[in-house]
Amino acid sequence: MSGALDVTGLSVRFRLGARGRAGTVRAVTDAGFSLRPGRLLALVGESGCGKSVLAAAITGLLPANAEVAGRVDLDGLDLLDAPEAVLRDDVRGRRIGLVPQSAATHLTPVRRVGSQLVEAVRALRPADPDPRATVHRLADDVGLPREMLDRYPHELSGGTAQRVGLAAALAGDPPVLLADEPTAGLDRPLVDRSVDLLAGMAQRGHAVLLITHDLRAARRVATDVAVMYAGRLVEVGPADEVFAEPWHPYSAGLFGALPDRGFAPVPGHPPDLTALPAGCGFELRRPDLHTCVPDPALVWSGERAVACAPVGAS
Amino acid sequence: MSTEVELGERHGAAPAAPVEPRWRSAARPRAGTPRGRAAGRARSRLIAGGVLLVVLAVASVLVPWLGGLDQRLVDYDAVRLPPSPEHPFGTDSQGRDLLLRSFTGLQVSLLVAAACAVVSTVLGTLFGAASGVLGGWPDRLLMRVVDTVNAVPHLLLGIVIVALYRGSVLAVIASIALTHWTSVARIVRAEVLSLRERPFVDAAISGGASRWRVLRRHLLPAVVPQAALSTVLLLPHAVWHETALSFLGLGLPPHLASIGNILGEGRAAVLLGSWWIVTFPALLLVATALAVAGIAAWWRDRALPRRRSELGL
Numbered sequence: 001m002s003g004a005l006d007v008t009g010l011s012v013r014f015r016l017g018a019r020g021r022a023g024t025v026r027a028v029t030d031a032g033f034s035l036r037p038g039r040l041l042a043l044v045g046e047s048g049c050g051k052s053v054l055a056a057a058i059t060g061l062l063p064a065n066a067e068v069a070g071r072v073d074l075d076g077l078d079l080l081d082a083p084e085a086v087l088r089d090d091v092r093g094r095r096i097g098l099v100p101q102s103a104a105t106h107l108t109p110v111r112r113v114g115s116q117l118v119e120a121v122r123a124l125r126p127a128d129p130d131p132r133a134t135v136h137r138l139a140d141d142v143g144l145p146r147e148m149l150d151r152y153p154h155e156l157s158g159g160t161a162q163r164v165g166l167a168a169a170l171a172g173d174p175p176v177l178l179a180d181e182p183t184a185g186l187d188r189p190l191v192d193r194s195v196d197l198l199a200g201m202a203q204r205g206h207a208v209l210l211i212t213h214d215l216r217a218a219r220r221v222a223t224d225v226a227v228m229y230a231g232r233l234v235e236v237g238p239a240d241e242v243f244a245e246p247w248h249p250y251s252a253g254l255f256g257a258l259p260d261r262g263f264a265p266v267p268g269h270p271p272d273l274t275a276l277p278a279g280c281g282f283e284l285r286r287p288d289l290h291t292c293v294p295d296p297a298l299v300w301s302g303e304r305a306v307a308c309a310p311v312g313a314s
Numbered sequence: 315m316s317t318e319v320e321l322g323e324r325h326g327a328a329p330a331a332p333v334e335p336r337w338r339s340a341a342r343p344r345a346g347t348p349r350g351r352a353a354g355r356a357r358s359r360l361i362a363g364g365v366l367l368v369v370l371a372v373a374s375v376l377v378p379w380l381g382g383l384d385q386r387l388v389d390y391d392a393v394r395l396p397p398s399p400e401h402p403f404g405t406d407s408q409g410r411d412l413l414l415r416s417f418t419g420l421q422v423s424l425l426v427a428a429a430c431a432v433v434s435t436v437l438g439t440l441f442g443a444a445s446g447v448l449g450g451w452p453d454r455l456l457m458r459v460v461d462t463v464n465a466v467p468h469l470l471l472g473i474v475i476v477a478l479y480r481g482s483v484l485a486v487i488a489s490i491a492l493t494h495w496t497s498v499a500r501i502v503r504a505e506v507l508s509l510r511e512r513p514f515v516d517a518a519i520s521g522g523a524s525r526w527r528v529l530r531r532h533l534l535p536a537v538v539p540q541a542a543l544s545t546v547l548l549l550p551h552a553v554w555h556e557t558a559l560s561f562l563g564l565g566l567p568p569h570l571a572s573i574g575n576i577l578g579e580g581r582a583a584v585l586l587g588s589w590w591i592v593t594f595p596a597l598l599l600v601a602t603a604l605a606v607a608g609i610a611a612w613w614r615d616r617a618l619p620r621r622r623s624e625l626g627l
Contacts, residue, residue, distance in 0.1 A: 009335065011335050011337075012340070013337070030335075057340065060340070060342055062340040063340075064339075064340075064341035064342075065341075066339075066340040066341075067337045067338060067339055067340055068337070068338060068339075068340045069335030069336055069337045069338070070335060080338075080340075081338070084342045087342075
């Protein structure tokens with residue numbers, strides 16, 4: 001149970017209306033990437049490009065009108081086709097921990113933080129002789145002062161709540177951590193501290209997926225980065241190389257919005273996910289910069305991959 | 315589609331035929347997430363329930379009329395005849411045809427039930443919404459009224475009302491409606507209290523909306539599905555209640571058919587082996603209750619936009 005997660009050809013679509021008569025939203029198309037122990041993969045992209053749907057697909061928490069295709073492989077277990085009982089009793093919380101977006105609302109409002117963490121540890125580590133001590137250790141690991149354990153969720157600040165959320169995700173000691181926009185609504189120092197914690201978890205041997213549109217946070221901690229546009233991964237590779245020299249014009253445009261790179265957002269809007277073109281879709285937005293190829297699958301060159309472009313081109 | 319062709323031509327190569335991926339439903343039996351097939355089930359329940367209810371309602375009007383029912387006619391040459399082509403449901407202890415009487419009784423029961431459901435829902439929604447929106451002492455006063463009504467056994471209160479105005483359908487309706495609006499009031503009040511704390515209500519208030527506008531445009535539309543659901547659930551309950559009152563001899567006068575009257579009179583005949591006197595009217599009652607429950611199940615899935623899209627309705 002090393003915590004290697006391989007996603008291949010993952011697609012998710014939502015059928016609207018009875019039997020999709022009112023259209024189909026192609027939320028994720030043909031996504032592929034790998035999580036490895038000790039690595040932190042940042043999945044970046046604009047709002048609405050399908051990042052959160054991807055995380056929901058991995059954990060089997062999509063709404064009922066969603067359909068999936070492809071394969072999500074966790075140490076040999078196919079998560080997409082695994083029975084619900086396997087996901088419930090063996091995967092969620094135990095092998096994949098989810099760090100929530102707004103941690104305070106993910107806690108039961110009527111019970112103290114500490115008792116909720118103790119319950120999570122009791123449920124997820126039945127052999128643990130002293131769950132309370134484990135909770136104290138978890139609190140230390142995530143930098144949560146122990147007196148916070150006696151508080152109710154509404155008494156926590158945003159940053160503290162985020163630490164509680166991370167501690168709860170670690171309650172079952174899962175080798176894989178998924179963090180879906182864990183820094184939403186936090187200010188810059190708190191964002192940095194929150195993502196540093198995730199980076200620390202990666203250094204301890206967890207495989208971490210950080211879903212974010214905060215490029216600064218991604219650049220700060222990611223070992224690898226995957227850029228998503230209109231439901232497709234358009235670029236994957238080691239973070240330092242991709243940030244230094246993006247190959248896909250969308251990645252370049254996205255990184256151009258960083259404060260130290262001129263604060264220049266990509267003009268225009270992402271395409272409508274109900275009517276996607278054949279390629280990566282960026283051609284519709286910047287025809288001057290990019291011409292799609294018929295098969296927008298990722299083309300690998302060493303450790304890096306780029307969609308819809310000749311290898312090495314930018 | 316045209317984009318695809320264009321792109322292919324620009325690159326001088328026909329686009330590779332895309333391999334259609336193997337799609338499968340992501341629906342899982344997680345708490346709160348219905349299975350994918352639930353949509354089809356809810357729809358077939360609606361169709362089955364709706365068709366059944368319409369057939370029963372139409373039959374309850376047409377069958378006694380076509381059969382030329384005379385409620386006062388008794389025929390002591392045809393007492394307790396088992397089901398036969400001439401009397402498909404058999405006859406009762408007074409020799410009256412049970413097919414005609416059962417459907418007439420169903421007509422009475424449906425009328426009483428529908429009237430009771432509507433009256434108690436309107437009353438309950440008014441009480442509950444007023445209570446939830448006003449808060450403070452009006453809320454406490456209204457809720458104590460509800461508690462007081464609840465404290466009296468429903469059947470007892472019903473019996474008192476029926477005893478005051480003996481033998482009329484209106485009295486039966488009043489006796490059921492006036493005892494059953496309290497549950498609707500409680501549901502609506504709880505729903506309003508919980509919705510009142512939601513951000514969209516805060517947004518309306520901070521946008522300058524009056525209390526009345528918040529109630530009318532934001533709270534009631536969100537509450538109405540719940541209230542309507544309790545109406546639908548009240549329907550079979552009211553049928554049973556009418557049946558119980560008639561069974562106790564407190565409903566309609568004995569010569570007027572209602573399901574309760576027939577069951578009450580047929581009780582003794584069962585001991586003489588005439589099983590059909592209670593069986594067929596009771597089956598009609600069960601069929602009505604099931605039909606209404608099917609419609610209620612569909613409505614529950616339909617009422618919330620979010621759930622509707624998850625089910626693909």
